[in-house]
Amino acid sequence: MFWSVNSSLTGLRGFQQSMDQTSDNIANTNTTGHKKSEVSFNDLLYRELSERRMSESQALEAEPPQTGKGTRVSATNTNFAQGGMEQTNRPLDLAVEGEGLFRVIREDGTEAYTRDGTFFMDAEGDLVNASGDYLDVPFDLSEYMVDTEEGGSLEQLTIDERGNVYWQDEDEAEPEELGQIELHRFVNPEGLEQDGNNQFLETEVSGAPITGTPGEDGFGQLRQGFIERSNVDMAEEMTNLIKDQRALQSNARAMTTSDELWSMTLQAKA
């Protein structure tokens, strides 16, 4: 009896989830290095419509009539397309133009990967992001920024597109080379696990990280003084929102109609 109500319910749930994802993308339009996600749908199992009011001879010719039980969200995919570049001129703002990700080391020692290249210097001279996770680099700035008596300025820090970090002292002609920032990429980036805070975790599906330096094939180049904007495209999200909303409405309508049919059935008796 009225399985259609249950089918419509799966639709309402699914499109609500899709709408949630769209709102999440829109909410992150201004999140540095954010990568948008989208959900995809599968249909559910099919069952035979039991009411077959046909004589046997006719019935043998055709497949039994069947109907589906609705839909479900089968996967959520992260889209790693490049976001736009915004110039900030901050010496510790870094953007990757290409596929590489920064590796940060969290307080508990675990590693995470991110495209968010807004870094700061903490009291010990380490490079950290806004949540205090350390950028995985082989140097720190302590002897330049903290211990020098006259104090330095971050303006003296240069990072080239290959990730080499230089410190220019005023009274020296040649800048001093501190080290190189490495980038990491994955064979199957869509397999990465999203872990909030713009960070991704390595999984079995993503494969092990491939480490390289900026400028190497496939890793992309580093841009100092730029940040990568979110890759959310407002026009696309608005289109999704319209699609989802209409899908939700039509499923709600179907549910109402099933309800009306049901109520008519109950009133059939005089």
Next chain:
Amino acid sequence: MRGLYMAEGSMLTQQARMELTANNLTNQQTPGFKRDEGVQTSFAEWLLYAFDAEDLDGPAPVGTMAHNVAKSETHTHMGEGDMEQTNRELDLAIMGNGFFEVQVGDEVLYSRDGHLSLDADGFLVNSEGDMILGADGPIQITGPDREDVNLSEDLRIEDDGSVYVAGEFLDQIQLAPFDPEADYTKVGDNYFEPYDTDAELDARVFQGYLEGSNVDLAEEMTRMMELSRNYEAAQRVMHTNDEILHQAANELGTLR
């Protein structure tokens, strides 16, 4: 009593159509989904005879009627859904009468869903994690031999389904032809059961595109309006029949 059963048959048929419409509506964003439509048939027509005592030649025919209506089959419309450009290197859309062949457990099922990804071993899989088949079986895009490929630059899939990784031919995605008129059985998760056909394969694969569902919102809403009015009419017939039976049972024999 015949009218009562006819009304019931009609109501059940409209219910079945409602289920199909509801299912189509829920799958309006399912990639590669093909919409279903219920086909209604009437039962065999019967001759009605007038029994008239004065006619010595026997009852004379007065016309025909069908005893009932039935939903005899579900027809799946195999028309193409909208092509959406996604620019994702692992989104494939088939244009024409082809299915992907997918290894699901021990059997091979067909699907039009081209929203693919890679599994932990680098095999080309769909969102269920089932492997897409090429001429030489499952297609391993990355893996021990190709640990550092860069999907967005190195993976190219031609319109005949040939898969190239970094310029090197790997395998060809197998497409199974379908006959748009045939009766396909769906088994969920965007799969169709295989069906032997003589149809010629005339299909091309497009990388970076995704085939949407071929459900048409306006059509489904119209069908819903129509079926709910049909249902209402059948319900009225049932109601009236009940009233007639009520009179027959309770009022005809009463003495005043």
